[in-house]
Structure formats: structure tokens, C-alpha cells
Amino acid sequence: MKTPKRLQPLVENGLVDEVVSQLMxxxxxxxxxVRCGDVIRCAKxxxxxxxxxxxxxAQYQEGRTVRNTRRARAMEKRTSFGQKEQEEAWLSAEVxxxxxxxxxxxxxxxxxxxxxxxxxMELVTDSEGYAAPRLNDVDLLPEQAREYHARLMREIxxxxxxxxxxxxxxxxxxxxxxxxxVIIDLPQAVNAAGNNNASRMLDRDVTxxxxxxxxxxxxxxxxxxxxxxxxxxxxxxxxxxxxxxxRFVRSKKAVDVKGVMQIIxxxxxxxxxxxxxxxxxxx
Numbered sequence: 186m187k188t189p190k191r192l193q194p195l196v197e198n199g200l201v202d203e204v205v206s207q208l209m210x211x212x213x214x215x216x217x218x219v220r221c222g223d224v225i226r227c228a229k230x231x232x233x234x235x236x237x238x239x240x241x242x243a244q245y246q247e248g249r250t251v252r253n254t255r256r257a258r259a260m261e262k263r264t265s266f267g268q269k270e271q272e273e274a275w276l277s278a279e280v281x282x283x284x285x286x287x288x289x290x291x292x293x294x295x296x297x298x299x300x301x302x303x304x305x306m307e308l309v310t311d312s313e314g315y316a317a318p319r320l321n322d323v324d325l326l327p328e329q330a331r332e333y334h335a336r337l338m339r340e341i342x343x344x345x346x347x348x349x350x351x352x353x354x355x356x357x358x359x360x361x362x363x364x365x366x367v368i369i370d371l372p373q374a375v376n377a378a379g380n381n382n383a384s385r386m387l388d389r390d391v392t393x394x395x396x397x398x399x400x401x402x403x404x405x406x407x408x409x410x411x412x413x414x415x416x417x418x419x420x421x422x423x424x425x426x427x428x429x430x431x432r433f434v435r436s437k438k439a440v441d442v443k444g445v446m447q448i449i450x451x452x453x454x455x456x457x458x459x460x461x462x463x464x465x466x467x468x
Contacts, residue, residue: 191230192217194301201228201305208316213372218308218316226297227316229304231276231372276302279372282349289347290425291340292367312363320366320397321356330401333366337394338410340368341387343425345418349374350383354390356397377418384415409433 188196188204195201203220210216214231276299283296283306295307309317325333337359344351351358351374358370377383391411399406408431416433417423 189215189217189230191301191303192219192228195219195228195303195305198300200298200300204228211370213370219305221297221305225308226305227294227308229306231302231304276372278374279370280304282371282374285347286344286349286368286371289343291343291347292336292365293371294367294369309360309362309367309369311361317360317362317367319357320359320361323361325398325401327402330398331405333361334394334398334402334405337366337368338391338414338429339425340366341390341394341410342414342423342427342429344368345377345387345414346423346425348377350377350380350387351390352386355393359394387411387415 186204186206192201192204196204201219201221205218205220205225208216208218208227214229217228217230219226219228280296280299283293283304286293287295294309297305297307299305311317320333341351341354351368351371353370353373354368358368360367360369375383375386377387380386388411391414395405395408395410410429410431412433413429413431414423417427
């Protein structure tokens with residue numbers, strides 16, 4: 186097929202020899218099957234910001250740090266330069282997450298390079314060597330559903346131990362390779378320790394997976410892995426090989442409402458002072 190304009194720089198730099206076909210088009214990117222020498226890989230071409238339907242919501246941005254103070258100030262003021270830098274930071278988030286998670290042993294596609302808004306990575310395949318199907322395109326037997334659910338709970342734990350929460354996990358961004366489930370689509374991954382929405386997002390990720398697999402193995406619907414996993418994480422007891430039960434015991438201890446309100450008020454005051462210091466610094 187004709188080489189798309191966005192892939193031309195990779196061809197010119199010898200990273201891609203041939204664009205074989207388009208694999209899919211999603212809310213944030215188009216994915217192509219490409220040949221790199223004797224190896225078949227895939228190239229994820231991110232859409233421009235005004236063409237993506239997935240919004241860069243503040244809840245996903247929270248906790249992401251920018252080391253360069255000039256870039257941080259520009260992004261804060263939303264200048265044209267700052268918006269360009271924020272766009273690049275958003276796009277590189279998936280690359281950073283893939284490298285981090287692959288190193289941590291999470292089942293994700295292996296990344297190779299990122300250039301001009303194009304991510305070159307491993308093509309996940311099925312047992313016959315074809316592009317692996319998404320989980321939502323596969324019918325499962327009850328025992329398969331139980332096995333894949335358990336494996337994905339383990340992957341979610343490994344991700345959290347590496348410091349990340351997927352944030353948008355569902356049957357639509359899990360591929361079923363010949364070796365089992367592979368997690369994809371990570372530009373919205375959040376910092377577990379630095380994002381106040383992380384616990385809610387993790388519970389939502391787990392719930393999405395449980396509801397899907399529960400169609401084939403209804404007993405999974407009564408499990409509470411999300412709350413169990415986060416409780417272990419908060420207690421500092423979560424490890425990649427932690428044994429999970431799917432049960433969660435809620436605390437019956439009365440909530441110290443007065444103490445909670447004092448913490449909230451103190452946090453508000455600290456945030457106000459921080460904004461004042463930043464405003465004074467920017468002026």
C-alpha cells in the first residue's frame with residue numbers, strides 16, 4: 186500500500202522498509218502493519234489533538250511531572266509553545282509506560298522507538314501468526330474466562346507494583362495472543378502514588394475486566410479484587426506475586442469526620458499558598 190505521510194520519516198530513516206496494511210483505526214490513533222527488514226511489526230500513528238475523541242482529562246494528567254521549568258510554565262499558561270509541549274508529553278506517556286511495564290514483566294507489546302508521533306512496536310500475534318484479536322471479539326469457555334481473568338488480575342498487580350494504573354482498561358484494549366492476554370493502549374496511564382484518582386481508576390479497570398469475564402463465568406461477578414489490591418498497596422504489602430483471594434473486608438471502625446475535615450482544610454490552605462507562591466514566581 187502507499188506509505189502514509191506520517192510514516193514517511195520512518196521509511197526515510199530506515200526504520201520501516203514497507204507499510205503492509207492498515208490494522209485498525211481508533212479514537213486516538215491509526216495502527217499499521219509494517220515490515221522492518223525480515224521482521225513484521227506495527228506502527229501506531231497518533232492522531233492530531235483536534236482529531237482525537239479521547240480527551241486529555243485533568244484526572245489523567247495529575248501526577249505527571251515535567252522536569253524542565255520553562256516547559257512547565259508554558260504548559261501552565263497554555264501558550265502555543267506550552268500546548269505543543271503538553272501534546273508531546275501526552276504522546277510520550279505511552280512510550281514511557283511501555284518501557285517501564287515491559288521491564289517490570291507486564292504483558293505489553295515491546296516498544297522499539299518513537300519518532301514524530303509514531304510508535305513502532307511489536308506486532309502481537311495469535312497462534313497462526315496473524316494479528317491477535319481483541320478480547321471483545323473472542324467467545325470464551327468458562328474455564329478460559331477464569332484463567333484469563335486471573336492472569337489479568339496478576340498483570341494489574343504488576344502494573345501497580347511498577348507504579349502505574351492503566352486507567353482505561355477494558356476488553357477493547359486487551360489482545361489475546363497465543364501466550365494469553367496482552368495489555369495495550371496506555372497513553373492515559375496514571376501515576377499510582379501521585380494521582381488522587383488512581384484508586385478509583387484501578388477499581389474501574391478491575392470492574393471492567395470482571396464484568397466482561399463474568400459473562401462467561403458468572404461466579405467472578407461476586408469478587409472484589411480491585412478493593413483488595415488497592416488495600417494491599419496502601420498498606421505497603423502488595424508484591425508482584427501477592428496471593429489474591431478476591432475478597433475484601435470493610436472496616437467497621439467509625440470515621441473520624443472532624444479529623445478528615447481538618448486534613449481537607451489544611452490541604453486547601455496549603456494549595457492556596459502554593460498557588461500564590463507560583464503566581465508570584467511567574468510574575
